[in-house]
Amino acid sequence: MDVGLVGQPNVGKSTLFNALTLLHVPMAPYPFTTVEPNRGVSHVRVPCPHTELGRPCQPGNAPCEEGVRWIPVQLVDVAGLVPGAHQGRGLGNRFLDDLRQAEGFLQVVDLTGATGPEGNRSAPHTFDPTEAVRFLEEELVLWLSEVLGRQWDKLARSAELTGGKPDELLAGRLAGLGFTLPQVQAALRQTALDQAHPSRWEGDALTGLARTLITTHRPRWVVANKADESTPPAAEQLRQALAPLASSPASAEVELTLRRADQAGLIRYRPGDSGFTRVRPDALTAGQARALEGIDRFLSLWRTTGVQEALEGLVFTGLQRMVVFPVEDESRWTDSKGRVLPDAFLVPRGTTARQLAYRVHTDLGEGFLKAVDARRKRTLGADHPLEPGDVIRVVSHR
Template identity: 30%
Template sequence: MKDIVIACVGKPSAGKSSFLNAVTDATAKVGNYPFTTIKPNNGIAYFPIGCPCKRFNKSKQCAPRYGRCIEGKRYVPIQILDVAGLVPGASEGQGLGNQFLDDLRHADALIHVVDVSGTTDANGKETVGYDPIGDIEWLRGEIHSWIFGNLNKRWSQIVRRHVAVKASTAETLHIQLSGYGATLVVVQRTLDRSGVKESMDSWDRETIKKVVDAFLDERFPTVIALNKIDLPDSDKNISKIMRKYGQSKVVLSSALAETFLRKLHKQKFIIYEEGTDIVQTKEDLPDSDLKPLDEKLQNRIEKVQDLVLYRYGSTGVQDVILKAVEVLGLVPAFPVKSLSTFGNANGKGVFRDCILLWPGTKVLEFADIVHPEIAKHYLGAETVGNRKIGEDDEITLENNIICFKTSQATHSSATNPGPDKK
């Protein structure tokens, strides 16, 4: 069982720590999460999904064990990691640093935080008019040359062993890439993606590079967060980057604006709905217990509205997390004890558990994730409408509310709460 981890990477001063603070300092009472190991540079972000409680008219009884649900908008916890210490040229110089590598190994997806304002240079030093387009390639290039370098310098040795033990390409590569957190499945997908079919002893440098390229795509799906969109020069840089990279992997964000709005919300100056452009003040809600704003604060809020909220629709930080979940293809699944009440064994509330699954997870695998006892005594599974589903069926958004039948009473209160393994 391995927790899902999204890691923030980028050059110094791009805004990684600010981004992490912005998304993890949730305004509502949450603070409860299923994760077992929280490192100091980890945070918990809560991203919204549509909760089935709404569809079944049970929002009032909805009681997430972790996170929260507000009228069908369910905030699901996910771990995010602040990976510091990557500077340009690191893979050639003293290396990427053990801490960086160790963090990267734990990451399932990357958020590449890019300072799009052009106010920091390649090393993160303050400047003006820097073109951030190079930063985007740089990070990938850095990780690529690190992995390629490690393979290339031992290549003849790797091939000699490969031939001697008559291993398959996937087996040999798996041994070489497992240090970067690669499973055999990831290695197989890498080979498919690369299109490389020749036997390993005929690979040249270019072939190895091609395979490493495919490996990065499979192993580290990446969302690019163009951060600091509140600053004046960001606009022209954004258009340029969008023209080159399209919209599919790029998300605009202002970590600073999000932190500011959440802080004011917490201090009861405003009501701010995360992920939207909605900010309400005492003026909008005279009967509320909101505090009145002085002129300075009022001006700052208006500035954030003009520069960020009205221009881009939101601060974007939530979209970044959602995009990362999307590139991983995670499927939320809801184990329930009853398909009529959607409750669990102890009868407290409905849709208590929501577990994020890797794409392709099968019903019996899900049973094991919920609790090994359920898999052990598994008899069958049903989804909404008492529709039977097979143990080898993949879990999708169409069958993700699942009731397991077992030959013995199992302890659903012992539900294994974590997200799942890879």
């Protein structure tokens, strides 16, 4: 699953990307390879069940530290959101390609209102960040409705002649963008289009459909960045103006400074914490000491940098993901090699026992017999929806 970082130039996307992809915890070699500079791995936190077991875990894919499991999430810094981007203005094709792969977006805006639509800087309060949010939605809708509209008349007429169904026609067109047939069908019901005559749909109809698909299936979380140059009442005002769209204040710059200082061994800081400890106060330069005092003041005003919360808000609330732990031995919570809780899977809420089996391995899904809730020692059927944090053994005849 990809999370896309979007926003107009100069709002702090790259700073946020650098902060979010810097994690200083003991880690096994990574299954991901960074092929492009704008792609990286970030992490969301969940409690690790090893604390209930009373034995340490041996994580393979998600590092664990002090009872917190850090679950990897792919992040992409989607540069190039400028007016006209959906038509290929600015970075054009790369922008569209990155959009295609993102299942949800962290939209970065400048809470101080000092950054304009093309990245131009001005005095605070010059620009309204809600404009930037509306603007992204329009670009996404235009992008999708252009994809839908390409040669629509011709396709729709031939579908009418051959008895082809418009929902399948649309779903075929959207499959590469990660939309499913049931999602398309639900959007069609909501927009109440005449399904017998798709060739009569006007451009507006396709735009309406695109809007429904984008707003329902591409969750966004607005990161009101540069909080260090703003105030909590301003952030609250923006939150109310954007509601029901979720937003939260953050400072990417403060988070990046904290993570780098932690990595350099100057402080001890875990992302999401409301404070940090100085490892060797006497070893700090005067400049470092001053910077850390500034961050103390920031944290006492804002509590946290807001960076970790924004990512977790998008992943757990916006994208409705949860984490489950597959094991092979239901009493020891180990895999076949005896490793305790080696895997942590980020799956959609409502994922069933059989769907988890398929996620672990196709064979396990195809040979599914039953699952066992290892915590409650209860047998679960194929269609049983799993709960966040479940430790699950899958029994399969393969």
